Structure formats: C-alpha cells, structure tokens
Amino acid sequence: MKPPRVLLLIPAYNEEAAIARVVGEAREVLGDFPVLVVDDCSRDATVAQAESAGARVLALPCHLGLGGCVQAGYKLAYELGFDEVVRIDGDGQHDPRDIPRLLETLHASDAEMVIGVRDPAQPGFQTSLIRRLGIAFFKLILRPILGRPASDPTSGFVAVSRRALHLFSRTFPLEYPEIEALVVLQRRRFHFEEVPCRMRPRLAGRSSITALKSVYYVVHVLLGVFVNILRRTRI
Amino acid sequence: MERLFLLLALLSLVLILTVLRSLRQERIRVEHSVSWLAGGFVLLSLSLFPGLLGSFADWLGLAGAPLAILLLALVVFVGIFYRQSRAISELKDMNITLTQRLAIVEFELRSRDETGS
16 A cells, blocks of 8 residues: 655744754654645745755745645645645644654544644643633533543644545634634544644744733634534535 | 704715715725615615604604614614625635635746756
C-alpha cells in the first residue's frame, strides 16, 4: 500500500522572528516532509524567512484571520491530493517530534482528526490564568455537545485525514477556529482523538489574545458553537 | 404637531433625494438603494397623510402620533440595517473565498514557473 502523502501546514502572521526556526526544526525532525507556510498577509519578513528555511509559502493577499488562513492551506492541500495534513503553530509552541505520534494515532484509530493536547503529566509551558479559565469553561460546555471530554479544545496542534480535509476545505470557522472545528466535526459524526504532548513557550512574539480580547473570544466562540449546532449540515 | 409632520416630510425628502443622487453618481448600487428608498417613501407618505399615523397610534394604543413616528422609523431602520448586515456578511464570505482562491492560483502559477512546465 502506498504511504499517505502528508503535508505540514504552518499558519503564520508576523512571525519573522520564529518562523525560520520552526520550519528548520520541522525539516530536521521530519526529513523530506513538504512544509507549507500559509502567510496571512504579514507586514514583516515572514514570507522571506519561511522560504529561506525551505518551506513553500501560500501568501494570502489580504489578512483573513486564523481560520481563513488555515482553511486556505487545507483547500490547497486537498486540491494537491494530500491524504493527511498536520498543522502546527508558527510560534514554536508545538514540538515537531510529537508529529509522528499524532500520525500513528490517526492511522491506528477511526478518527478524522487527532489533537496534540497539553500533557498533564508534563505540562511544560503554562498559558495565562485567563486562558486556562477559558479552556476550563469550554471543556464544560463542549462535554455534552461532543458526547466526550475534550481536554485541550483550544489546541492548534492537529493532524487531519483527507475526509476531514475535504470537510474543512468547505466549511471552517473564520476566527478562533479550534473549538468550533470540533463542533463542525461532531455535526458530521466524525471522530477525534487526543495525544498528550509537551507544549513549549513561544519562540518570539506575544499571543494575539489579550485580556480584553479574551472576553470577546469567549462570546464569539460560544455563539459560533451554538450556531454550528443550529446550522443545517450540507455535507 | 404640524411642524413635526413638516419636519418628517422634509427629512424623508432629503433621504430620498440623497439616495437618488448617489444612484445617479453610481455611489450606491440599485439593489442596495431599494430599502432606503422604500423607507423614505413610507415616512413621506405618513407625513403627508397624518390621519393614517393617528389611526395607527390609536390602534397600537400609543399616546400620540410622535410615538408612532418613532416606532415606525425604528422598525424601518432596523429592517434596513439587518439587510445591510446580511449584505456585508455575504460580501465578506465572497471576499474570503476570492482571497483564498487568488493565493492558491498564484501558488500554482509559481510552482509551474519553478518546474518549467
């Protein structure tokens, strides 16, 4: 049987200080894995840095936000015939050495998506208190909706199958997509699995979700979750 | 009360004329002008036939015509704003799709150039 074609997808926005190291580390660990950086119309040298590190770059002409940026990568991956896509953040928080474990779980299970979640046994870098509270809140909300616990629903470290790629290339939340994406999967009766991973601090920059934005984040995602539940599924 | 109806008529006329002028100058598309023109004509009609407004206020049990004007203006403009929000959302969705498609096409063209095919 032919091995699946896997693409490493890295969404990036103003990540010039970290992106080359993230791409370089991924290539070092994963060998000749194709690496695609989706640049969300950065105002700095992200594109040049990513290309210099050996990544292909899908450059968006307008800033779309994380969801639109990731979806552009999923669309391209689907059209190019990739079987699986692994997504990591462009700030270095995700360790590419965990990627093989995510893919093994994707192959061994019937899940369409595998999420790299913060390992409680070795939590590594801790996020802010506000974010931890937000995560705890959404874990509570999602539990009855998903019919199973989601231990780190905001994680952007995921591996997806071609079925999920097909779905996400058609429908994917625009802003703060991780939590809503779980509901999108659940609505199609797709499954997800979790793999504990050690999270690292950002290599550079700061999170775009400030304390004030956290409130907007919670309201936005909460509304998005319920809209996804109410929406008729078309696929 | 007459002054109120006169003011309403004037404001409605200003609204209608402004929208028509924008249409003439191609600053607003016909489909987006319809709700503004309809709203303007509804308010103008009510100001020209105050009896209608009085009956409407009585029917709703409102204290007077000014309250009825306020209520109607609110309904008309909420309707218009809702239409505008839908139009903006549709445009945003199309914009996202176009942006993604443009980036993908550029990526594919660059790939072809690099491989020389």
